Amino acid sequence: MSTTEEAALTVAPTTSATAAIRLRGATLSFGGRTLWRDLDLDVAPGEFIAVLGPNGSGKTSLLRVLLGKLGLTAGTAEVAGKQADVGNPGIGYVPQQKTIDAGVQLRGVDLVGLGVDGHRWGLGWRGRGERARKVEAAVAAVGAQSFAHAPLETLSGGEQQRLRVAQALVGDPSVLLCDEPLLSLDLANQRLVAELVDKRRREHDTAVLFVTHEINPILPLVDRVLYLVDGEFRIGTPDEVMTSATLSELYGTEVEVLRVRDRLVVVGTGDDMDALGGTA
Ligand SMILES: Nc1ncnc2c1ncn2[C@@H]1O[C@H](COP(=O)(O)OP(=O)(O)OP(=O)(O)O)[C@@H](O)[C@H]1O
Structure with a gap:
């Protein structure tokens, strides 16, 4: 190059x-x-x-x-x-997917509410009404109204992840x-969560x-x-x-990037994102 x-x-x-x-x-x-x-x-x-x-x-x-x-x-x-x-x-932060421990009686709306409290605690947040309005808007933004009041441990991974996105958005981050x-x-669910982030x-x-x-x-x-x-x-x-030339230079070994339909397939990096599963 x-x-x-x-x-x-x-x-x-x-x-x-x-x-x-x-x-x-x-x-x-x-x-x-x-x-x-x-x-x-x-x-x-x-x-x-x-x-x-x-x-x-x-x-x-x-x-x-x-x-x-x-x-x-x-x-x-x-x-x-x-x-x-x-x-x-x-800042809004969506952490890695974690399993919710059985017996933790946290509901979706409680999780989303933590996003308000985490940033605003002690900063003069104006009352419970405004907090509830923000939580409701964030839950609606990810289309989670139908399950946001259920215990998190009863929700699917995709549902939980949508609520984590809501938690990250509730503070109106830039x-x-x-x-x-x-x-x-x-x-x-990958597509759904990615599209929520893109919409935001x-x-x-x-x-x-x-x-x-x-x-x-x-x-x-x-x-x-x-x-x-x-x-x-x-x-x-x-x-x-995402080209063979750039990734080969970056990895210091021969890496191939192939386009298969609308997907990229990376071969030869030796790590687990490799199409050959780390066997290069
Ligand atoms: N506070 C720390 N003290 C010492 N080493 C650390 C600390 N934080 C991270 N590391 C090391 O830095 C390296 C990078 O970690 P990091 O989690 O950022 O990688 P990553 O690219 O996110 O990896 P993965 O794809 O596996 O999640 C790791 O080897 C980790 O052990």
């Missing part, structure tokens, strides 16, 4: 004044190991970014930095106009951070950072891909990053 082409894959398309997320020279290391280094990224309002990479490449850690739960080793991170810090009300929200969902960013200009092992369910929605591998990264449109 030429220097000009390489620059095109790392230069951000937006100005700092409009960026919903802004990383400059961001580096994260644990002990002697650097997960990513010198990461520059501006995410525009309404932009949908997929964060890809093999196990342990630092995808979740990137979200934890933006949530203020992990400090950078070097560089800066701003989210929704503020330096990354815990309790940023501009940035949505999603950590593998499609994991263990069937195809219909289109209707409210919410920027989305979407960590995933599997790009295909969200491929039509994605504006750019941030691909992390072993301390290195590439940023660009799916057509720029």
